[in-house]
Amino acid sequence: MSQTKKYSRSMRRARRRARDTKSQAGMALIMVVAFLAVLQALVTEYSTNTTMNFVSAANARDAMRTTFLNRSGANLAQLIIRVQTDVLDKNRQFLGDIQLSDYTELFMGAFGGSKEEVSDLSAMLGGFDGDAIEGLGVAAGAFDVQITTEDGKLNMNCANGSEASRKNLRTELEAMLFFEAYNPIFEEPDADGWNRTREEQVAAFMDYIDKDTAKSELRGSSEEYGYQSLDDRYRAKNNYIDTTSELKLVRGVDDRFWTLFGGQFTVYGDCKLNIGAIADPRLIASVIFLSAKNAEDPVTQDPRLLWALAKRVAEARSFGVYFDDLNAFADYVKNPDGALKELVGGADQGPFGGPSQGAQSAAANADPVQGVELDPQKLGQVAKSGPRRLYRVEVTSTLGFTAKGKPRFSRKLVGIWDTEVQNQNMRSTDYRKGAWVFWREE
Ligand SMILES: [Ca+2]
Numbered sequence: 001m002s003q004t005k006k007y008s009r010s011m012r013r014a015r016r017r018a019r020d021t022k023s024q025a026g027m028a029l030i031m032v033v034a035f036l037a038v039l040q041a042l043v044t045e046y047s048t049n050t051t052m053n054f055v056s057a058a059n060a061r062d063a064m065r066t067t068f069l070n071r072s073g074a075n076l077a078q079l080i081i082r083v084q085t086d087v088l089d090k091n092r093q094f095l096g097d098i099q100l101s102d103y104t105e106l107f108m109g110a111f112g113g114s115k116e117e118v119s120d121l122s123a124m125l126g127g128f129d130g131d132a133i134e135g136l137g138v139a140a141g142a143f144d145v146q147i148t149t150e151d152g153k154l155n156m157n158c159a160n161g162s163e164a165s166r167k168n169l170r171t172e173l174e175a176m177l178f179f180e181a182y183n184p185i186f187e188e189p190d191a192d193g194w195n196r197t198r199e200e201q202v203a204a205f206m207d208y209i210d211k212d213t214a215k216s217e218l219r220g221s222s223e224e225y226g227y228q229s230l231d232d233r234y235r236a237k238n239n240y241i242d243t244t245s246e247l248k249l250v251r252g253v254d255d256r257f258w259t260l261f262g263g264q265f266t267v268y269g270d271c272k273l274n275i276g277a278i279a280d281p282r283l284i285a286s287v288i289f290l291s292a293k294n295a296e297d298p299v300t301q302d303p304r305l306l307w308a309l310a311k312r313v314a315e316a317r318s319f320g321v322y323f324d325d326l327n328a329f330a331d332y333v334k335n336p337d338g339a340l341k342e343l344v345g346g347a348d349q350g351p352f353g354g355p356s357q358g359a360q361s362a363a364a365n366a367d368p369v370q371g372v373e374l375d376p377q378k379l380g381q382v383a384k385s386g387p388r389r390l391y392r393v394e395v396t397s398t399l400g401f402t403a404k405g406k407p408r409f410s411r412k413l414v415g416i417w418d419t420e421v422q423n424q425n426m427r428s429t430d431y432r433k434g435a436w437v438f439w440r441e442e
Contacts, residue, residue, distance in 0.1 A: 059409075065140060066397040066411035069112070070441060073143040073395030074415055076111055080104060080147060081391050085419050085434065089387035097276050097322040101147035101391070112143035141399040141409075150266040150390035150416060152278035156247060157240045158271040159209035165271035166206065168290070168382050172273075173202040175286030176264065179303050191254035192230065204251040208236045225251040241267055243438070268418060268437060272384040276323045278314075285310035288333060291379035292372050299372045312336045312369045319343060325385045330374040337368050391417045413441045 084100045109117040154172055158165040177186075177198045189195045196204070207223040213236075214222060227234055227249075234249065244265045247253055264280055278284050285306050292300045299305040313333060316323070319340065323329040332339045393415045398407035416438035426432055 062399050062409040063411070065399060066409060067441065069138060069141055069143040069397035070395045070411060070413035072138070073112055073145045073397065074393060074413060074436075077145050077147055077391070077393040077395070077415075078417065081393075081417055081419065081434070085387065092324070092387065097324050099149075099388070101149070104145060104147055108145055112138060112145060114138070114142045117142065141397060143395055143397040146394045148392045148394075149274070149277045149388045150268055150392050151274035151276075151388045152280070152283065153264055153266040154273070154283065155267065155269050155271055156205065156209060156244070156265050157267050159206045160211055160240055161271055164381070166210070168271065170202055170206055171290055172283070172286045172382065173205060174198060175289045176261065176282045177201065178285070178289070179282070179307060182260070185257065185260075190252050190257070192251075194226075194252055196252050201252045205247070208247075208250045209239070209241060211238055213238055227251065243267060266390070268416060269390045269420075272382060274388060275326060275329045275383045275385050277388055279317075281307065281310040281314045284313045287379070287383050288313075288372055288374070290382045291374045293375040293378075294373065297372050299370050305370050308367075308369050309333065309336065309372060323385060326376065326379050326383060329383070329385070330376060330379060334371045334373050336371050387419075389418065389420050391419070393417060411441060413439075415439045 080100050088095060088098050088100060109121045113121065154169065154176070156169070158169040160166075161169075182198075186196065186198055186201070204225055207225070223236060225236065227236055237246065237249075241247065244262070244267055247262070247265055248258060264283060273283060273287060275287070278287070288306065288310060289300050299309060313329075313336070316332060321332060321339065321343065323332065393413075395413040395415075396410060397413075398410040400408035402408050415436050417434065418437045419434045421433065421435040421437060423432060423435055
């Protein structure tokens with residue numbers, strides 16, 4: 001009996017010991033698992049941080065590289081514009097209206113191109129090695145420069161100018177909206193539900209910018225466009241605007257309107273369009289409309305005839321015709337077909353050996369267009385001729401390529417150079433004039 005008792009006691013003891021050991025083993029396992037979990041979190045956080053730091057450092061490096069590539073492009077553009085204004089523009093009477101910016105594409109690859117582009121270009125030019133000349137191309141990435149002019153656009157700040165320039169701008173705007181193709185814009189309300197006629201739209205532009213708050217003569221007693229009743233209310237500026245984007249605040253200017261006409265506006269320069277620089281047929285049409293000798297001219301009264309004429313004038317540059325002065329423009333507009341025939345005959349050889357074969361055959365095959373006789377005095381009020389004043393410089397810099405062939409990193413710079421700005425603190429009197437008036441990198 002006592003034997004059994006003894007046995008069972010020792011059994012119980014042994015069992016308790018086993019239980020204790022088992023519970024201690026469980027504790028260790030939990031600790032190891034917990035430790036591993038913490039370690040895992042630490043490692044993941046560390047590797048995420050490292051990756052993020054690496055990517056942001058690479059981004060900062062790329063951003064800095066492209067910024068300096070953009071600046072190089074802008075400096076190169078400035079050089080081209082200087083050569084244009086100081087050499088070519090001063091010799092216009094001998095050289096005619098040559099614009100270096102028309103040819104920048106041809107040689108830009110040599111300065112801003114990658115290694116491959118430079119060697120392709122040098123092979124084309126005479127089979128020498130691109131590396132043979134120091135300083136061609138850029139070490140990493142590439143940049144491309146486009147130089148265009150703002151001289152052929154409507155300066156909307158003229159709405160706040162003299163009586164004459166206000167009147168001209170109003171008529172130019174009306175002429176720009178004149179064509180039948182734009183009827184739907186004025187038959188349907190804009191994105192804010194505003195119904196307007198062409199006259200009201202033009203008045204909205206003028207009144208937003210002109211200083212007075214009284215009225216434009218086309219409307220009632222005060223400028224009332226309901227800016228303050230919109231969901232986001234604001235006031236009309238009633239002053240000069242700083243960028244063309246501000247025009248999107250003008251009543252009636254919604255996305256559709258902006259897509260159609262936004263490219264025709266500027267806020268820089270003077271109030272006359274440079275006849276050699278207008279590229280848009282709508283603005284050419286408005287110049288013809290405003291300066292026709294006979295106000296009842298059958299062409300200016302018929303939108304289709306006027307459009308055909310304006311388009312032909314816009315194409316003139318591609319046929320190799322340059323408008324050195326207002327008379328050349330008036331002569332061309334008076335008899336566009338005759339002018340082209342003369343061109344095909346080879347009577348007018350330009351500084352680069354006249355128009356190309358392609359341009360000649362295009363000119364020979366052009367449909368006949370009816371001309372308009374212009375009044376030189378009226379033409380002089382809306383347009384001028386001569387060197388360009390404003391240049392828009394767009395530089396795009398890229399670095400590397402993705403698997404899909406798109407640039408891995410790119411940045412764009414838009415600058416506007418005004419050749420007429422007077423510099424106050426110049427290093428040399430050679431740089432008396434000309435400055436960047438707009439500079440934006442995105
Ligand atoms: Ca006003």
